[in-house]
Amino acid sequence: MDLKSKLAELKQQAMKKIEEVNDLTALNELRVSYLGKKGPLTEVLRGMKDLSAEERPKVGALANEVRDSITALIEAQKERLELEKINQALADEALDVTLPGNPVSIGERHVLTQIIEEIEDLFISMGYQIIEGPEVEQDQYNFEMMNLPKNHPARDMQDTFYITDELLLRTHTSPVQARTMEQHDFSKGPLKMLSPGRVYRRDSDDATHSHQFHQVEGLVIDKHITMADLKGTLEVFAKKLFGEDREIRLRPSYFPFTEPSVEVDVSCFKCNGQGCNVCKGTGWIEILGSGVVHPNVLEMAGIDSTVYGGFAFGLGPDRVAMLKYGVDDIRHFYQNDVRFLNQFKVKG
């Protein structure tokens, strides 16, 4: 057999084997056996010295072509087999992606704190200061400076925990306002404050009563504050806390520390005013007390009521939380059952 035929046969045989190979080791063995120094192609080239000068380049070219073809095919097969190997490995690593992830344990902020902070942030954005005060108060600040002298019939409205004749657990956060008004220097600007905090009433605990609860009260005092300012402020407030579509309405009421006094209803966020169990069919929910600061309250704090005036408002975060989330028992807020505390995760 001449060299040309030998080369042709070699090529055909090699190509076939390489085509058929299915793993990288066998492929490498084939590469060594065909292209290696002891391989048949080297052997053919070695036989070239016996050829004529005329034949030698032709066979040489043919031999090169055979080597290139084999090399190219080996490379292609190598690439294919490597990809297959990777794909197989990835397939082997496949997970059940529906298995649960590792739990991240994060604590929850108390729902009352969430509500109070939301209110604080709104009023801070409107230039109010957040001011706190003692929870154990003097009768003078809790009552007398709020225009509730001893034996005032309205003192019955809030039964009080007394510690001594003069010292008591505050029944509202209003004494903070009295203390702040006393200190405020109006030459440095108006007084705009919000006082959140814990308050106490002498009540038996049941689903709707708690001897301990919370209040947030606001106060603005300046030279030209009107009831229209109060109405506008409470509208912003109602929309922020209960949704953009909310409306408010004012109803006359009575608080010793404001005159005029109004109760503020917010249109029901559950039924949009159509009437439901939350609003007891009226379409409105009573949520706030407010009014124009009583001149006696200003005067007792040393503020000239003929020059300065303002408004005050107050609400109970406990009641807001009960309405907003449908909580049916106020005691949940203070028993701290983790199944209760962890229900208020969604921050929207």
Add this chain to the structure above:
Amino acid sequence: MYVSYQWLTEYFSMDGITPDALGDKMSRTGIEVEDVVTLSEGLKKIVVGHVLSAVPHPDSDHLNICQVNVGEEEPSQIVCGAPNVAAGQHVIVALPGARITGNVKIKKGKMRGEVSNGMICSLQEVGFDDKVIPKAYAEGIYLLPEDAIPGDSVFPYLGMDDAILELSITPNRADALSMRGVAHEVGAIYDKKPQFKAVELNEAPDDSVQNYVKVAVENAEDAPFYTMRVIKNVTIAESPAWLKNKLMHAGIRPINNVVDITNYILLEYGQPLHAFDYDRLATKEIAVRRAQAGEKFLTLDGEERSLSSENIVITNGQEPVALAGVMGGLTTEIVDETVTVALEAALFNPTSVRKTSKAFNLRSESSSRFEKGINQGTVEEASRHAASLIAELAEGTVVSGVEAVGAAKTSPVELDITLERINHILGTAITAEEVVAIFDRLGFTTKEQEGLFQVCIPPRRWDISIEADLVEEVARIYGYDRLPSHLPVTESQPGKLSQQQQIIRNTRGYLEGAGLSQAISYVLTTPKKAQAYMMRASEPTKLLMPMSEDRSTLRMNLLSGLLDDVHYNVARKNTDVALYEIGRVFYQSEDPSQTLLHEEEHVAGVMTGLTVENDWQHAKKATDFFVLKGVVEGLLASYGLKEAVKYVPMTEKEGMHPGRTAAIYLGEKELGFLGQIHPFAQKEYEVGETYVFEMNLQAIIDAAKEAVVYQTIPKYPEMKRDIALLVDEAIQHQELSQFIYEKGGRFLKDVKLFDIYQGEKIEAGKKSMAYTLTFLNNEATLTDEEVTLAFDKVQKALIEVFAVTIR
């Protein structure tokens, strides 16, 4: 206050105004109407019946078989179990198919074999409350007037063709605690003038009150005005239906004609009256004075009261016959035999009445009115009206004249206000004409001159005494809905949280991130719990009148409240609990009767149960000391405190595990503690192994802080060396690591404990502590020689000072 809609129609036409519309309008303009009740709602087929005969049921000892004319051709047979049923009576009959109160349906039926076509009803069965039903009918059926027509609906006979408005009256609007007051209010809302019928009183010209009684008032402040009339030859009887109906629907039980009239006048005028049996007073001298301490008095409810000098009493010159404004006496009350009535109409000191009614727990229609105030303009008119009604209904004769001491303030009060002031407070542009019209609707006569109003306030509106009160009147009648609304325009100032508030919020955020949920526990607790886990000495602060021992004392620690919370959870099978609380504790610094308490902000936490739950990847892991300590360390690191924090073993902290508790120090100041609670405490709170901390948050807030300054990111690599030390087991990590820091030279940046071993492989009484030391030079690459030098120095020093063996 229950207001009858029908009663209002006696003062003006209510055409076109439904009870519900009236209720809504009143709520929006001045007085909250809590409910509007249609009395006949849910009731049907209840008619007048005339009992023709009543014979005992043969098979029963208490039933009667009655033949009743119910307006049909044939009498109807009804079996009745009431003890007071008798022939000739006009009664309430529920016909077959009727609905009575409680949505009960009445069917035709048989009772012990006898046909019964319906039921003869008691007042309870048509919706009357037990406490307003006259005693005579409390246990049986009710009797209708003899002229009631059989077959007619009973509702008009019982005043049930009416709606009742339930008013919730705030302390400032006591003027609406009377029908006339409500009429003025409704008139103002709808711009109508109420008409009151003139009272005609015929006095006996030949007999004068002076022949009967002389009144003396010891102190005019106790009773500024005291009057008495006398009505003789009265016949005590049951009141007519109209009067009984009015009282019952207003929530008052009819007693007899004279007492009912005093209550009727109380409802109409808001003026409490008291009727004495004149003959049983046994005197011509009435003296109003303060009671003597310990003086005894038998009130008409049969209770003997021991009086004090807070109480004003009416006396017959010797002994009390009434607690002024609160309750009369049993021995002088009107009884069936009463012939002569002494009728008191007076004003009493509100504070004294309030104290008296509170002291004896006697809140009555009369005391609540005296407490809140009385229309001084109608004291005498109310008395006249009552006398005239007693003459009419009890067939008595009113002797001429009134015995009176003192005077009521009956003239109007004048108050000035300007238009500008009204609009300035309300933010409105109301005109002078509108304001005058509003005052006119309220019945205030007004003179206006260039925006200045001189307003005359009648005595029936004693709540109005200052400018602001008038502004409120204008605002509510004008309508709050018509008020403009906008945000205040003031000199602008930035609003922001104080540093204190910001730190508290950051603390919340950190602890929640660490897996603890925020708890809010009760401040009031037991004396024992209040004084547990205390961080400084203080007397406990107790309430004067606690609701219970469990809520009697102000807390001086947060932990006992949190442990209560853990108990609550564990009892409900929530065994994995991680909670924190931020709040105040209350210490006494000085005499609490003089000064405020020292309120200190604290932060505390509890962890119990698992910190990692068993799941498909992880084995469960119980919480332990170091889990909690990690939380505390991280929290303290988050404040950027200037001084160093250290932990010192605390072997004698009450309630805490003696070997697993550390005091937390900031520099030399003790901040608080952390550790495991004592097994005894575990038992007390019925909880498992629980780890806790409590710190004085205020001290942290007030402590010096390090500002954050950017540190260049190192350009050069750091080098690490490990060292394992065999040391005496008493030597603590904090000592070793601090010592290594001191000796490690300027390139030592970190010392990290990575292993502790104690056990078989090493000798008893020793432990192996392994640390990684990290060296770094910010200026240049460290050489091996530099690190080796420093490392060797540390090793040498450790051997010298702690006698360690380097392993």
